[in-house]
Amino acid sequence: MRLLHDLEHVPSEILGGALTIGNFDGVHRGHARIVEAIRRQARAVQGPTIVFTFDPHPVRLLRPQQTPPPLTWTRRKAQLLAQLGVDAMIAYPTDRALLELSAEDFFQQIVVDKLQAKAMVEGPNFYFGRDRRGNTQLLGELCQQHALELEIVQPLELPGDAEIISSSRVRQAIAAGEIETARRMLTEPYRLRGMVTHGAGRGNTLGFATANLEAIDTIVPAHGVYAGYVVRKELTHAAAIHIGPNPTFGEGHPKVEAHLLDFEGSLYGEPLELAFLARLRDVRTFDDAEQLTSQIHQDVEAVKRAYSDWLTPDVREETK
Structure with missing residues (x-):
């Protein structure tokens, strides 16, 4: 597992792979489903599996009073993703310049220019770019324009439970002391x-x-x-x-x-x-x-x- 903190000098071995973008806080079983998909896509394009995360969470800059307490620190997150078979995690420094990029510029600069991705995997509620204006529909159009394969992975529910697994739901369980429930949602x-x-x-x-x-x-x-x-x-x-x-x-x-x-x-x-x-x-x-x-x-x-x-x-x- 390679852990990167910037994209200034990206090693050649992590270029041209399958990419997913998100916070991945806690690395729960829903995240594991996404990782399974990017591993499958990586094999198809014969490239690495890459997870792009934000450090810190964008909410800390945009709405600091609403920042949720994290479930994992950066190296723990990388450790958990490595156990799932991820080749590299990018903990990109979140700053105003990054948050001001339009969805199109974010896609061009990060996905195409810096990482040269050949495939992407996201959940249905994925948003990107300034003011979260980019959605999966726009992502699909951009991927099509640049000949990237895109797979949208549906959320995961616990057996017998209609609610989807999410980082916020894991936080709620832990805050309530419901450790067994949290364990059922987490990978560790x-x-x-x-x-x-x-x-x-x-x-x-x-x-x-x-x-x-x-x-x-x-x-x-x-x-x-x-x-x-x-x-x-x-x-x-x-x-x-x-x-x-x-x-x-x-x-x-x-x-x-x-x-x-x-x-x-x-x-x-x-x-x-x-x-x-x-x-x-x-x-x-x-x-x-x-x-x-x-x-x-x-x-x-x-x-x-x-x-x-x-x-x-x-x-x-x-x-x-």
């Missing part, structure tokens, strides 16, 4: 990232040391206790994740903290990624530390089961 369990900072240190006295995360730049799930795992230095560790306040000890400030199972050592100052597998329970007040400790033991056992299931190939495949 949802992850957030942050830096480990010093906490109250109370976890050590209870026998369950936690890593407290701050500087989180993606959406944080609703308050609750979750089963998941931590990604650290390309290794994974099962983890019980707590999001919210600690009312048992009179702490009202919400925190994101994770207890890594079967791990010893200091994590202060390290970046960590937390992946979410299931929601276990609400945050609640316990009568005393002994009652809280008893509940944490139950949570840890639930985490072990969820993590073991995730590592089981058959179970893991069913959740995708």
